[in-house]
Amino acid sequence: MTERVTRNIVSFRHPFEIAGVEGEHPAGTYVVETTEEPIGGLSFIAYRRVSTTIILASRQFGPASRQVVSIDPRDLEAAQARDAT
DSSP: OOOEEEEEEEEESSOBOOTTSOSOBOSEEEEEEEEEEEOTTOSSOOEEEEEEEEEEEETTTEEEEEEEEEOOHHHHHHHHHHHHO
16 A cells, blocks of 8 residues: 545635644635545545645745745644634
8 A cells, every 4th residue: 555645725814824834824815735645454445644744835835936945733733723713
């Protein structure tokens, strides 16, 4: 079996920050990808999360370029909760 990638779209209504990611990011829609790998040796199919990334505008090269940043999914959930208030 091979790894699987799940792509989700998240939206922020307000500028936001995510722990472990430098700076404040503008409100908008962002792509979040989660990569999981199969857990071998089980009698059923199960996966473990390997990484979660968010695609952000690059501060270094301008708004037309993008950077992929590793994040903790709990930090993303916290940022979304703050945005909802």
